[in-house]
Amino acid sequence: MMAEYKTKFASIDDYTKGGIQILNEDPKRFVFSNLYEVAATSAPYERVVVAKNLDYTIEVSRAENTSDWYVCSHDEFVVAMDYDVEVHFVKLDDEKVVDENQDGAVKLQGHPDGRKMGRILMKRGHQALLPEKVAYRFQASAPATLMLQTLIGQESVEKWGDICIK
Amino acid sequence: MNVSLKCIPDNSVTGYETFRAGSFAFSRCEYFAYIDSPVGEHVMPIDAFLKALMRDIAWGFFYGTVAFDDVFGTTNHYGNVDMFLGTFNEEWVKAERTYSENFRSDELMAVFKAMISDWTNEGFDPFAAPQETGNAWGRKQGNEDALIERKREVAKRMVGIPGDAPLRTDENGYPVNRAFLDVDQEQPVIEAEPGFEDQLYAFNLFGYLSRSDVTWNPSVASVVRQSLFCPTTEEFVLPIAHGNDRVEWFVQLSDHIIWNIEDKHTSAPTATVTMRAGDVAAMPGDIRHKGLSPKRSLLLVWENGSPEIQEMIKNGTVPMVPVTF
Numbered sequence: 001m002m003a004e005y006k007t008k009f010a011s012i013d014d015y016t017k018g019g020i021q022i023l024n025e026d027p028k029r030f031v032f033s034n035l036y037e038v039a040a041t042s043a044p045y046e047r048v049v050v051a052k053n054l055d056y057t058i059e060v061s062r063a064e065n066t067s068d069w070y071v072c073s074h075d076e077f078v079v080a081m082d083y084d085v086e087v088h089f090v091k092l093d094d095e096k097v098v099d100e101n102q103d104g105a106v107k108l109q110g111h112p113d114g115r116k117m118g119r120i121l122m123k124r125g126h127q128a129l130l131p132e133k134v135a136y137r138f139q140a141s142a143p144a145t146l147m148l149q150t151l152i153g154q155e156s157v158e159k160w161g162d163i164c165i166k
Numbered sequence: 167m168n169v170s171l172k173c174i175p176d177n178s179v180t181g182y183e184t185f186r187a188g189s190f191a192f193s194r195c196e197y198f199a200y201i202d203s204p205v206g207e208h209v210m211p212i213d214a215f216l217k218a219l220m221r222d223i224a225w226g227f228f229y230g231t232v233a234f235d236d237v238f239g240t241t242n243h244y245g246n247v248d249m250f251l252g253t254f255n256e257e258w259v260k261a262e263r264t265y266s267e268n269f270r271s272d273e274l275m276a277v278f279k280a281m282i283s284d285w286t287n288e289g290f291d292p293f294a295a296p297q298e299t300g301n302a303w304g305r306k307q308g309n310e311d312a313l314i315e316r317k318r319e320v321a322k323r324m325v326g327i328p329g330d331a332p333l334r335t336d337e338n339g340y341p342v343n344r345a346f347l348d349v350d351q352e353q354p355v356i357e358a359e360p361g362f363e364d365q366l367y368a369f370n371l372f373g374y375l376s377r378s379d380v381t382w383n384p385s386v387a388s389v390v391r392q393s394l395f396c397p398t399t400e401e402f403v404l405p406i407a408h409g410n411d412r413v414e415w416f417v418q419l420s421d422h423i424i425w426n427i428e429d430k431h432t433s434a435p436t437a438t439v440t441m442r443a444g445d446v447a448a449m450p451g452d453i454r455h456k457g458l459s460p461k462r463s464l465l466l467v468w469e470n471g472s473p474e475i476q477e478m479i480k481n482g483t484v485p486m487v488p489v490t491f
Binding site for chain 1: 324472
């Protein structure tokens with residue numbers, strides 16, 4: 001008889017953080033955090049950097065209600081890590097408002113001028129492309145965790161001392 | 167005293183070939199791989215050797231050092247590669263038994279590919295979890311070239327975009343793995359306005375991973391310039407110890423993995439990192455790590471493939487840790 005397995009996922013309201021057993025190391029060098037804990041303890045749509053490699057980042061955002069609109073000069077990707085989140089897209093009338101030299105997400109003031117492109121309904125484990133120069137915003141009816149593949153930008157928040165094991 | 171441990175299997179009996187790369191020679195018998203160098207000899211269980219060799223081939227010598235065990239391995243210099251015996255083992259260094267030789271990557275890769283083709287018997291899949299494959303033992307019997315020549319999927323932008331790496335489905339030979347039958351397979355709903363049907367893309371990453379037919383072999387699922395999301399499924403033990411030459415990040419997506427951390431230069435244990443679902447950790451550039459996954463788990467490996475980093479490695483300026491705080 002085939003064995004049955006239960007896959008252990010976690011969520012913003014149900015996570016168990018691992019840890020580090022030290023023999024001869026500095027635990028801070030592992031920059032160890034838990035993205036659900038980060039989402040649970042951050043303000044809605046704050047983009048907290050949980051991983052960084054030179055200018056590249058993985059950022060975590062607590063989705064709750066409706067976010068501001070963002071745009072980026074390069075592609076980004078988002079993964080819904082626990083609960084349902086919608087992503088809405090707008091094709092900008094004037095893409096020149098996007099600064100090609102600015103990496104990372106940029107928050108837009110108000111509603112962007114452009115045509116509605118549609119929306120993507122994401123559940124846990126779903127990954128969506130946030131295309132370059134396309135405005136997007138998130139919407140979640142309950143707190144949820146988003147993981148973003150992007151670059152460091154003006155919206156990125158680094159608070160390593162608050163989120164990492166020391 | 168210099169006792170020769172040479173144990174040369176009789177290839178006329180086993181049916182296997184002996185392979186040579188520079189001054190290294192490789193032979194196998196029914197249970198073991200024998201690595202011979204001008205100053206030292208080393209023996210490994212053949213299943214462990216083949217599983218490590220498979221990763222070194224599949225990853226193109228990867229980033230930094232791929233240690234088959236505490237004694238033997240390769241270090242990638244991107245275009246050329248060192249093959250070493252004892253170099254990163256304190257006792258072998260003290261005994262002056264170490265040996266290293268540099269090769270053109272393509273030349274050593276050709277030897278490795280010929281070796282794994284000849285030494286892998288029918289029924290043994292070096293990529294598979296132990297419960298999902300036969301064994302590596304015995305005399306030469308058939309081959310598994312179709313399995314060992316599998317290519318890792320490499321997305322140019324994102325999995326599932328037309329023309330890019332395809333989704334995994336029952337129809338294209340990727341059934342859901344036995345350990346992930348409870349992972350939701352529903353795809354995201356995309357409601358595109360007229361005229362934008364070919365501009366909005368999403369896929370079920372966890373479902374995609376649940377259909378992986380290999381372990382400890384990351385594919386590339388999405389790319390932002392040189393930022394590579396390399397998710398993978400892990401079960402049992404990582405067949406190599408990875409001594410990276412740059413920072414590497416892990417995001418545990420499900421279940422848990424225990425990482426044994428060692429000093430990169432001496433192989434001495436320094437820490438154990440246990441990662442549960444949602445945990446994020448960096449592997450510094452001056453350690454080596456080996457993972458243990460009690461149940462098949464989903465792991466996101468995050469790599470920076472920038473040529474800029476290779477230059478920093480060459481001139482010694484690449485950071486060993488990603489941030490300080």
